[in-house]
Amino acid sequence: MSSSTYPADLSQDGHGVSNGIAVRSRGGPASKRIIVGYGFWIFLLSDIVMFSAFFAVYAVLSGATAGGPSGRQLFDLRNVAVETGCLLLSSFACGMASIGAMQRSLKTFQIAMAVTFVLGALFLALELQEFAGLIARGAGPRRSAFLSAFFSLVGCHGLHVTVGLLWLLTMMAQAWAKGFRDDILRRILCFSLFWHALDIIWVAVFTVVYLLGAAT
Amino acid sequence: MTNNDTPLGPNAAPRLDLDHAPGEVGALDENPRAAVIGYIVGLALAIGLTAGSFLLPLTGLVYAPALPVALVVMAIAQMGVHLVFFLHITTGPDNANNVLALAFGVLIVILLMGGSLWIMANLNHDMPAAAQVIQMQR
Numbered sequence: 001m002s003s004s005t006y007p008a009d010l011s012q013d014g015h016g017v018s019n020g021i022a023v024r025s026r027g028g029p030a031s032k033r034i035i036v037g038y039g040f041w042i043f044l045l046s047d048i049v050m051f052s053a054f055f056a057v058y059a060v061l062s063g064a065t066a067g068g069p070s071g072r073q074l075f076d077l078r079n080v081a082v083e084t085g086c087l088l089l090s091s092f093a094c095g096m097a098s099i100g101a102m103q104r105s106l107k108t109f110q111i112a113m114a115v116t117f118v119l120g121a122l123f124l125a126l127e128l129q130e131f132a133g134l135i136a137r138g139a140g141p142r143r144s145a146f147l148s149a150f151f152s153l154v155g156c157h158g159l160h161v162t163v164g165l166l167w168l169l170t171m172m173a174q175a176w177a178k179g180f181r182d183d184i185l186r187r188i189l190c191f192s193l194f195w196h197a198l199d200i201i202w203v204a205v206f207t208v209v210y211l212l213g214a215a216t
Numbered sequence: 217m218t219n220n221d222t223p224l225g226p227n228a229a230p231r232l233d234l235d236h237a238p239g240e241v242g243a244l245d246e247n248p249r250a251a252v253i254g255y256i257v258g259l260a261l262a263i264g265l266t267a268g269s270f271l272l273p274l275t276g277l278v279y280a281p282a283l284p285v286a287l288v289v290m291a292i293a294q295m296g297v298h299l300v301f302f303l304h305i306t307t308g309p310d311n312a313n314n315v316l317a318l319a320f321g322v323l324i325v326i327l328l329m330g331g332s333l334w335i336m337a338n339l340n341h342d343m344p345a346a347a348q349v350i351q352m353q354r
Contacts, residue, residue: 013295033240036236038317040241043240045317045320049324049325051326056329056333057332084266085266088266092255094256096255125292193303197303199302200298200299203295204291206266207290211273212287212288216272
């Protein structure tokens with residue numbers, strides 16, 4: 001078995017092994033890695049559906065400022081651009097970590113995960129700083145329906161990033177303590193899906209909330 | 217399992233598996249250099265689209281009322297870049313289940329957001345202004 005092959009989870013769970021063409025025609029249950037990845041993909045899509053409800057609320061309420069400040073007056077696009085850069089590079093580093101895991105290289109994996117964590121934490125720090133600044137200026141979630149929707153939507157994304165950072169540290173610890181076991185590799189796959197999906201949601205956030213909010 | 221004693225052994229990779237887990241770098245390009253290049257291409261495209269989104273309102277190149285449409289189009293393009301290069305969702309036959317699930321998710325998202333905006337815009341439109349309500353109550 002070469003070092004760059006996929007996880008060897010097929011023979012353990014009793015599912016079909018499909019190494020050869022003869023087996024392929026027989027079909028049968030997919031490998032556990034595929035089932036786990038697919039299940040997590042379904043979860044992520046339902047998470048995106050939940051986010052779309054928050055987006056719908058924000059879009060409906062974005063004009064309801066109740067005489068308070070509007071997005072154009074509040075948003076600092078330079079800060080948002082830095083946040084976006086952090087999250088994008090963090091997503092890239094996460095991709096490097098999954099390549100490290102694929103190659104069973106603990107060093108590559110841990111370094112890339114550490115970079116992912118630092119960039120994600122930087123994103124979160126900038127977001128919390130922005131929130132604190134808004135609240136200090138009297139533009140907290142209680143000021144208007146617009147700001148309630150803003151804090152719910154962006155805060156929900158920030159909460160996901162927080163959970164993702166905790167999960168990231170867990171994966172670093174598990175890879176270090178248990179090595180690249182099949183179950184650990186499946187968790188790493190799910191984590192990288194989660195982290196990339198958060199970046200996709202952030203694309204929608206910076207466009208709908210910040211850029212459209214500042215432009216209109 | 218009789219096919220555990222294939223030449224590659226029971227622990228060999230499922231190279232010819234019919235399905236493809238989402239987020240999995242394709243079995244054909246398990247060459248790590250090709251995988252890294254894929255991520256770099258995705259990163260470059262994403263940076264380009266992000267920079268475009270942030271700079272477009274400043275340049276004034278786009279007719280101002282069309283700016284929201286341009287921004288939304290670039291955001292959708294960037295989401296596509298992320299899906300293809302980072303999440304490895306492709307149109308290949310081994311990815312059909314992932315794409316179908318994604319299509320269903322997108323359908324629900326469009327219905328939810330489009331429906332909410334449509335209904336709320338109509339409600340606002342049909343609602344008499346506060347001054348009119350006061351007038352009616354007299």
